[in-house]
Amino acid sequence: MASSFHKGFIRAPTIFFVMLYVVTSIRQQETITVAYPSLDPCSNYTVLDEPWRASRNQSSVYYMCDGCVTWSGWYRLFINSLNAQIPDTCIVQYSCGTDIPLWIRGGHPRVQDGVVTRDVCGHWNNDCCYNGSYPIKVKACPGNYYVYELISPTKCSAYCAVKNITLPEGCTEQTTLKCLQNLLEQIENITAQELPVNTVVDILNTVFNTTEKILESLSTASPAELASYGNRVLKASEKLISTLVKPTATNDSVSFTLAALDVEVFMVGPNVTLEKIPQLETTNSSVDIDLIGIAKNNNKTRSAAVAFMSYVTMMEKLLKPDFFKTLNNTIKTMMSTVISATLPKTTNTTLTKPVNFTFRHIREFDPSGSLSCVYWNISEWIVDGCSVLKTNSSYTVCSCVHLSTFALIMQTSRPRESDPLLELLNLVCVIVGLVFFSLALLTFALCQWSPGVNNEARINICISLLLAHLLFLLTQQFLSLIRRQQVLCAVISGLLHFLFLSGFVWMFIEGVLLFICVKNLSQISSKKRKVLSTGFLCVIGYVVALVVVCVSVGLVPDGYGSEHCWIKLDNVWSFLGPVCVILALNMILFVCIIIWLNLSLTKLNADVSQLKKNKVMVFKTLAQFVVLGCPWILGFFINGSKELEIIFLILNSQQGTFIFLIYCVLNNEVRQQYRKFFRCLCCGHKKD
Ligand SMILES: *[C@@H]1O[C@H](CO)[C@@H](O)[C@H](O)[C@H]1NC(C)=O
Ligand SMILES: *[C@@H]1O[C@H](CO)[C@@H](O)[C@H](O)[C@H]1NC(C)=O
Numbered sequence: 001m002a003s004s005f006h007k008g009f010i011r012a013p014t015i016f017f018v019m020l021y022v023v024t025s026i027r028q029q030e031t032i033t034v035a036y037p038s039l040d041p042c043s044n045y046t047v048l049d050e051p052w053r054a055s056r057n058q059s060s061v062y063y064m065c066d067g068c069v070t071w072s073g074w075y076r077l078f079i080n081s082l083n084a085q086i087p088d089t090c091i092v093q094y095s096c097g098t099d100i101p102l103w104i105r106g107g108h109p110r111v112q113d114g115v116v117t118r119d120v121c122g123h124w125n126n127d128c129c130y131n132g133s134y135p136i137k138v139k140a141c142p143g144n145y146y147v148y149e150l151i152s153p154t155k156c157s158a159y160c161a162v163k164n165i166t167l168p169e170g171c172t173e174q175t176t177l178k179c180l181q182n183l184l185e186q187i188e189n190i191t192a193q194e195l196p197v198n199t200v201v202d203i204l205n206t207v208f209n210t211t212e213k214i215l216e217s218l219s220t221a222s223p224a225e226l227a228s229y230g231n232r233v234l235k236a237s238e239k240l241i242s243t244l245v246k247p248t249a250t251n252d253s254v255s256f257t258l259a260a261l262d263v264e265v266f267m268v269g270p271n272v273t274l275e276k277i278p279q280l281e282t283t284n285s286s287v288d289i290d291l292i293g294i295a296k297n298n299n300k301t302r303s304a305a306v307a308f309m310s311y312v313t314m315m316e317k318l319l320k321p322d323f324f325k326t327l328n329n330t331i332k333t334m335m336s337t338v339i340s341a342t343l344p345k346t347t348n349t350t351l352t353k354p355v356n357f358t359f360r361h362i363r364e365f366d367p368s369g370s371l372s373c374v375y376w377n378i379s380e381w382i383v384d385g386c387s388v389l390k391t392n393s394s395y396t397v398c399s400c401v402h403l404s405t406f407a408l409i410m411q412t413s414r415p416r417e418s419d420p421l422l423e424l425l426n427l428v429c430v431i432v433g434l435v436f437f438s439l440a441l442l443t444f445a446l447c448q449w450s451p452g453v454n455n456e457a458r459i460n461i462c463i464s465l466l467l468a469h470l471l472f473l474l475t476q477q478f479l480s481l482i483r484r485q486q487v488l489c490a491v492i493s494g495l496l497h498f499l500f501l502s503g504f505v506w507m508f509i510e511g512v513l514l515f516i517c518v519k520n521l522s523q524i525s526s527k528k529r530k531v532l533s534t535g536f537l538c539v540i541g542y543v544v545a546l547v548v549v550c551v552s553v554g555l556v557p558d559g560y561g562s563e564h565c566w567i568k569l570d571n572v573w574s575f576l577g578p579v580c581v582i583l584a585l586n587m588i589l590f591v592c593i594i595i596w597l598n599l600s601l602t603k604l605n606a607d608v609s610q611l612k613k614n615k616v617m618v619f620k621t622l623a624q625f626v627v628l629g630c631p632w633i634l635g636f637f638i639n640g641s642k643e644l645e646i647i648f649l650i651l652n653s654q655q656g657t658f659i660f661l662i663y664c665v666l667n668n669e670v671r672q673q674y675r676k677f678f679r680c681l682c683c684g685h686k687k688d
């Protein structure tokens, strides 16, 4: 018939011809439909979705009754746009908002089983199949969903629907790895392009709660396994979040905060008027991205979306900072939350500008550590393409030229494992040093010295250093106890600072006294002598050190109380600075003294024996200066070398021994007195 029309109107105006062609095409199509009335139910079904199902859950007043519904043909069930199915195990009475919830007996078919028949059962009165059985047709469809040919149930009962994405049976009581695997697989199988926020929130909560529960059992997993779970959880959340992206003409955003993660989604469309999108902010991190530029690059849609996720600390247990492999063997600490940034449903994801992430440090920043902005590439954290833009003690800005999952990792050097032998050596050395300090002190105080010998400075050097070493020894022995008291620890480190410094100041005073002595003792007027009296020296010796400590406390209030109750590393110059100044001044003094001595030698009338004495004195003081000062300089260069550390330890602890050797053992007068003393001791012994 169509072709005869065609022939008859072959010379008719074109417009008429076209109209008729359209009419005939439609008629042809209708003919085909009529010719094949029953299509595959997998492509011809009615959708039952929220609020149809959801309204039932809220009805506590009246019960749903599917018997009153006129059913016809095949149905596919959804809950909040998520695939749902009729349960195939007995379900709790009164659930699904009805008296007698209906489920199907015999399980769901597979795709290759085609259309099957299943009995429908209702749960009533402790009978799981109370309502007898009336069969319905069920078919599994490719794409992991089912269609049902529903019919009116006989009693006032209703078909139940359960979300496809639920924890498998038994997983709420005992969560195992299998539960998480199943859950993740279900999410991987989701085909929905868009989901409501509520649904996404529900699933994300389930995923993270399940992950949290099995973290314990994952603690024994191999790194590869951990990384693989981390990847799957990341992928699942990225996929779910991407379903929140909906087409928009201008711009739109979605954000929510869960216990396990913060989410921000921002979409822009072709008619966007913004110059630049606002910073996407979560509690502990934020991102700057040129989404407008990216949207412009998408010629076809002129739209783009960015999803920004910030995971709480749980994620770092899967994507451990140890997955950051570096050449040096350092301790890696996660300094930020793990974040992900993606461009979902955006065709051209090329970045027009680097993205900038601002991380708030979630742990205390160790100034000696080094920070790295890293991204996750399936199996490890790597730096490629990311760099630290700027940093301060509480924030770091990272810049990256691509998107994925990022974090900020701090590397600190590994504290050396304590060496018991080294500790014993330290203990013995320090005790020996202390004994000799005490002996030297006794000798200075009790021996009779020839007039003109001024032991003032030496006694005070010994007192300061003796106390300092004693305090240091006690602190190190009870470190674990003391460290708990942060204030005590800080006070001790301040006291140590003061004692060691005053030792050095006294050393300088000794140099000055020597200089005066060498220059010409007899020329010192009584007024000058008075100036150099004990009280005045004490004021200088101790007050200078005290002032330095006070200034240091004022400038860097929390510079004291390191791990070893010593000055913190960033404040160490408050000690080394004055020490270096004193060492330099002393050096100059000695050069002057030696020049002066040489000049005196050329004078014929000089008192040769006095000169000789002075020379010996100068060399002794020089030796003392080298012995007391140089270990600290050596201390600079330790830097992990064990040999240097042992040398430092011995030199530093034996200061007392050296002083004793130089001033007591190598001094004729003192040696004689010792001999006398020992003879007396022996005599007394014999007399007994
Ligand atoms: C879908 O199936 C119903 C009955 O099952 C039928 O009436 C209808 O014509 C079908 N629709 C199409 C487009 O085939
Ligand atoms: C996911 O889909 C695959 C293939 O379609 C199927 O074999 C698997 O059972 C599905 N997994 C779940 C948990 O539904």
Ligand SMILES: *[C@@H]1O[C@H](CO)[C@@H](O)[C@H](O)[C@H]1NC(C)=O
Binding pocket: 202, 205, 206, 209, 259
């Ligand atoms: C997940 O855990 C949180 C608290 O631990 C709880 O409030 C929430 O209801 C849980 N969500 C799910 C889906 O189990």
Ligand SMILES: *[C@@H]1O[C@H](CO)[C@@H](O)[C@H](O)[C@H]1NC(C)=O
Binding pocket: 288, 289, 290, 353, 354, 355, 356, 389, 399
């Ligand atoms: C990130 O910082 C760099 C350097 O300051 C800047 O060139 C770039 O434009 C910034 N990116 C964004 C998206 O603001």
Ligand SMILES: *[C@@H]1O[C@H](CO)[C@@H](O)[C@H](O)[C@H]1NC(C)=O
Binding pocket: 327, 328, 330, 369, 370, 411, 412, 413
């Ligand atoms: C690790 O080594 C690199 C170069 O080899 C160096 O730049 C970096 O500072 C080292 N990091 C630490 C924490 O020692």
Ligand SMILES: *[C@@H]1O[C@H](CO)[C@@H](O)[C@H](O)[C@H]1NC(C)=O
Binding pocket: 262, 283, 284, 311, 312, 313, 337, 361, 362, 363
């Ligand atoms: C943000 O960081 C603080 C520590 O700085 C932490 O206590 C808090 O849990 C973090 N919040 C989120 C959502 O990550």
Ligand SMILES: *[C@@H]1O[C@H](CO)[C@@H](O)[C@H](O)[C@H]1NC(C)=O
Binding pocket: 377, 378, 379, 380, 382
């Ligand atoms: C991740 O980085 C490693 C080391 O740079 C590289 O060998 C590997 O191919 C990368 N993997 C991916 C998926 O990019």
Ligand SMILES: *[C@@H]1O[C@H](CO)[C@@H](O)[C@H](O)[C@H]1NC(C)=O
Binding pocket: 392, 393, 394, 395, 397
């Ligand atoms: C650190 O940097 C952040 C952002 O760059 C800034 O908001 C904060 O005030 C800075 N803090 C300090 C102590 O400088």
